[in-house]
Structures are given as C-alpha cells and as structure tokens.
Amino acid sequence: MVKMENILCAVDFSETSDHASQYACSLAEAYGSRLTLFHVVEMPSLASYPTLLGGEVGRESEEYGGPELRSSSVDMEAIKQAGRDRLEELQTKCADGDYAVNGEIAVGDPFAELMSKVETGEFDLLVLGAHGQTGLKRLIIGSVAEKLVRSAPCPVLSVKLPQD
Numbered sequence: 001m002v003k004m005e006n007i008l009c010a011v012d013f014s015e016t017s018d019h020a021s022q023y024a025c026s027l028a029e030a031y032g033s034r035l036t037l038f039h040v041v042e043m044p045s046l047a048s049y050p051t052l053l054g055g056e057v058g059r060e061s062e063e064y065g066g067p068e069l070r071s072s073s074v075d076m077e078a079i080k081q082a083g084r085d086r087l088e089e090l091q092t093k094c095a096d097g098d099y100a101v102n103g104e105i106a107v108g109d110p111f112a113e114l115m116s117k118v119e120t121g122e123f124d125l126l127v128l129g130a131h132g133q134t135g136l137k138r139l140i141i142g143s144v145a146e147k148l149v150r151s152a153p154c155p156v157l158s159v160k161l162p163q164d
Helices: 015-031 046-052 076-094 110-118 135-141 144-151
Strands: 006-010 034-041 101-107 125-129 156-159
Touching: 006 015, 006 110, 015 034, 015 076, 015 125, 015 156, 034 076, 034 110, 076 101, 101 110, 110 125, 110 144, 125 144, 144 156
Parallel strands: 006 034, 006 125, 034 101, 125 156
Antiparallel strands: none
C-alpha cells in the first residue's frame, strides 16, 4: 500500500486552492495522514519597488527603497498576519476529520519556498491547485504547479476546478 503519512497542501486562498485543499483534507482523512497547509507570501520584485513607492522604474536610491524595501512602504507583518488568519480559518474547516492539521507560512518565491519544503523529504504527497494560466502570462512567468510537477521529489496532485 502507498505510504501517505505526511501531506503538504499549497494554499493561496484562491477558489482553485480551496478546491485542492478539499482533496488534501479528504486524503488526510482516508489515510490518517498529518496535513500541513502551506502559504507563501510573495515579496514584490526589486523592479517593482520604485513604483510601489511612487518613484521611477529602475531607480534604486535609498529614497525609493533601493534594493531593500523599507518596512514603512509595505507592511509585511500585516500581510503575513492576514495569511495566518486565513490559514487558521482553513485549518478549522479541515480539522473536522480524524487527522492532524497545521498551517505554516513563508515569505519568498512560491516555487522556491515549496521546493525547499518538499525537499526536506518529510512529505509523501504535495497537493496544489492548478490555475490553468495560458498564453503570454504562462510563457513569461511559467506555472508554479507545472514546475513543481516536474521538479518535486515526491508525488504531486495537481487539482483543477471542475468544469461547469
């Protein structure tokens, strides 16, 4: 039988992510697994700092945030707290079953943070929502789900929203 003691579910609080978390909860219930809900707060890119702060694109002086974003310009603690609050709500929703569920939050690039998490070898399955990006947006930034399916050391369940 397939071992599925620890399941990691990537959540971004989208409708697709909520649907994927339902799969993760069901699998955790069926296998008696420990479920970790994992949310990544994505940092704005360095190139966007000046525009976030009202400056010119490409200008990196301290006055515009420079390579370091000043804490007063974007309240990362407030953003992380909002993420923690949403994770708690999701944990409560998932906690109806006979399995352990916890939530974790990280700050950084979603692909890099998720890869770092699954590379610990701690997880037997990664569950995530597939948003189905197409066209130019997918070509430029790629799909986090697609990259994880190709790169993760554990099996990945990519969940799409049902077609109406």
